[in-house]
Amino acid sequence: DQQVKQNSPSLSVQEGRISILNCDYTNSMFDYFLWYKKYPAEGPTFLISISSIKDKNEDGRFTVFLNKSAKHLSLHIVPSQPGDSAVYFCAAKSNFGNEKLTFGTGTRLTIIP
Amino acid sequence: KAGVTQTPRYLIKTRGQQVTLSCSPISGHRSVSWYQQTPGQGLQFLFEYFSETQRNKGNFPGRFSGRQFSNSRSEMNVSTLELGDSALYLCASSVPGQGNTDTQYFGPGTRLTVL
Numbered sequence: 143d144q145q146v147k148q149n150s151p152s153l154s155v156q157e158g159r160i161s162i163l164n165c166d167y168t169n170s171m172f173d174y175f176l177w178y179k180k181y182p183a184e185g186p187t188f189l190i191s192i193s194s195i196k197d198k199n200e201d202g203r204f205t206v207f208l209n210k211s212a213k214h215l216s217l218h219i220v221p222s223q224p225g226d227s228a229v230y231f232c233a234a235k236s237n238f239g240n241e242k243l244t245f246g247t248g249t250r251l252t253i254i255p
Numbered sequence: 256k257a258g259v260t261q262t263p264r265y266l267i268k269t270r271g272q273q274v275t276l277s278c279s280p281i282s283g284h285r286s287v288s289w290y291q292q293t294p295g296q297g298l299q300f301l302f303e304y305f306s307e308t309q310r311n312k313g314n315f316p317g318r319f320s321g322r323q324f325s326n327s328r329s330e331m332n333v334s335t336l337e338l339g340d341s342a343l344y345l346c347a348s349s350v351p352g353q354g355n356t357d358t359q360y361f362g363p364g365t366r367l368t369v370l
Contacts, residue, residue, distance in 0.1 A: 178361075183363070184363055185261075185361030186298070186345070186361045188358050191358065231298065233298075242288065242300050243359060245298040246297055
């Protein structure tokens with residue numbers, strides 16, 4: 143049972159435009175959400191997170207939006223840059239899960255110069 | 256601060272063998288979690304250790320085990336290797352105890368190939 147879903151395996155975006163990556167979850171106990179970026183042959187790198195008490199969190203070019211009623215979150219990258227090309231994973235935690243992260247299957251983002 | 260380190264980076268084993276992977280967390284981090292990444296499956300949680308105790312365990316068979324030492328370093332062991340165990344094994348560390356909002360920081364992973 144995939145509790146965190148990223149339904150788009152891949153996404154291509156023109157450099158300078160906005161990249162929008164989506165993530166859906168089914169477990170209503172999840173209350174903290176994170177986005178990680180992964181380059182080949184490296185471990186995931188933390189990008190941005192959001193607590194369930196908020197609906198938006200912004201850090202530079204990266205903004206995460208959380209819609210709790212729809213159990214949906216999205217990561218916006220604007221403007222997109224070639225170095226943003228990577229696999230993006232969304233992950234979720236519940237306050238009963240200690241440090242356990244439940245990950246989506248990832249979306250490969252390609253920025254076209 | 257140095258990041259999370261994992262050794263070895265690459266490993267080739269044959270079916271039936273056993274393997275031990277090592278993880279050194281970021282200095283001051285006391286929680287270490289292990290994940291398995293395979294194509295199409297994303298990252299699957301294996302287990303988490305805190306203060307030398309396993310706090311949480313994923314849905315993996317008993318062939319997968321781990322431990323944590325007093326200096327927070329952790330090892331993961333897989334016995335009787337199967338072809339399906341070929342994967343990237345990732346270790347992550349964090350500073351728990353600050354609520355649910357601790358961020359996990361990942362190492363580069365160990366790429367295990369089982370022949």
